Amino acid sequence: MGSCAMFDDECEYLFKTVLIGDSTVGKSNLLSRFAKDEFHIDSKPTIGVEFAYRNIKIGDKIVKAQIWDTAGQERFRAITSSYYRGALGAMLVYDITRRGTFENLRKWLHELREYSNRDIVIVLVGNKSDLDDSREVDIEDGQSLAQLEDLCFMETSAKENLNVEDAFLQMITKIFEIASQKSLEAKENEATKQVLDHERKEIIYVVDEVSATKQTNCCAS
Ligand code: GTP
Ligand code: MG
Numbered sequence: 001m002g003s004c005a006m007f008d009d010e011c012e013y014l015f016k017t018v019l020i021g022d023s024t025v026g027k028s029n030l031l032s033r034f035a036k037d038e039f040h041i042d043s044k045p046t047i048g049v050e051f052a053y054r055n056i057k058i059g060d061k062i063v064k065a066q067i068w069d070t071a072g073q074e075r076f077r078a079i080t081s082s083y084y085r086g087a088l089g090a091m092l093v094y095d096i097t098r099r100g101t102f103e104n105l106r107k108w109l110h111e112l113r114e115y116s117n118r119d120i121v122i123v124l125v126g127n128k129s130d131l132d133d134s135r136e137v138d139i140e141d142g143q144s145l146a147q148l149e150d151l152c153f154m155e156t157s158a159k160e161n162l163n164v165e166d167a168f169l170q171m172i173t174k175i176f177e178i179a180s181q182k183s184l185e186a187k188e189n190e191a192t193k194q195v196l197d198h199e200r201k202e203i204i205y206v207v208d209e210v211s212a213t214k215q216t217n218c219c220a221s
Helices: 027-036 080-084 099-103 105-115 139-149 164-220
Strands: 012-020 049-058 061-070 089-095 121-127 152-155
Touching: 012 027, 012 105, 012 164, 027 049, 027 061, 027 089, 027 164, 049 164, 061 164, 080 105, 089 099, 089 105, 089 164, 099 105, 099 139, 105 121, 121 139, 121 164, 139 152, 152 164
Parallel strands: 012 061, 012 089, 089 121, 121 152
Antiparallel strands: 049 061
16 A cells, blocks of 8 residues: 555555455365366465465456465464464364354354454355355354354355355455545544634634733733
C-alpha cells in the first residue's frame, strides 16, 4: 500500500490472510489452485511458512490478497503469533473424508481467537468434495458449525477446481466491505472532529470577546 491513504482511487489494497487446518487437508493445493491454477497430486507437507499473492478487482479497486500458508503439522510450524499478526482473513480447512480434521477445528478456532484480530473474517472450508464416496463429514455438519460460530462456509475441491475461487473471493470481498466501512467511519469521525473544532474556535472567540469586554470594564472602572 506504500504511503497512499486507504481507499484512494489509484491505491492498491493489501490484505493479509492465512490458511489453517490439519496436515494434508489440502491448504497448499487450495492456495496453488487460487494463485496459479495448479494442483499437485503428490505435494509435500509444508515446512515453515510460504505465501502467494493474487490481485483481485473489486468494483474499481485493485486488492492485493497476500495469502499465507503454513504446516498443519505442529513440528513444522513457524512462530504462531507472527503468522496471525495483521491477518484480516482466515481460511479454516478440514478434509471431508477425515472426521478427525473436522473434530480438530475446535483447536484451530481456539488458536485463531487467541492470536488474531477480533474482527477477522473466517471462512470454513470442507475440502476434497470430489471424494464424496469416502465422505466422513456431512455437509450439514459443516453448515451447522459455521452457523454456530458465525462463519462463512463452503465445500471445495482443489483437485477438480470446485468453489475454490468462490471461497477465496468471499473472504476477500468480506474483508473489503469491513475495511470500506471502517474507512467511511474514520472519514465521518474526521468530519465530526472538524465541526467540533470549528465550534470550539467560535466558543473561544466568544469567550475572548467576553474577557475583552470585562477587561474594558475593568480598565474603565
Ligand atoms: P500440510 O502442508 O502438511 O499442512 O498439508 P496441506 O494441508 O497443505 O495439504 P496439501 O495441499 O499438501 O495436500 C495433501 C494431499 O491431499 C495431496 O496429496 C493433495 O494432492 C491432496 N489434495 C488436496 N486437495 C485435494 C482435493 O480437493 N481432492 C483430492 N482428491 N485430493 C486433494
Ligand atoms: Mg501445505
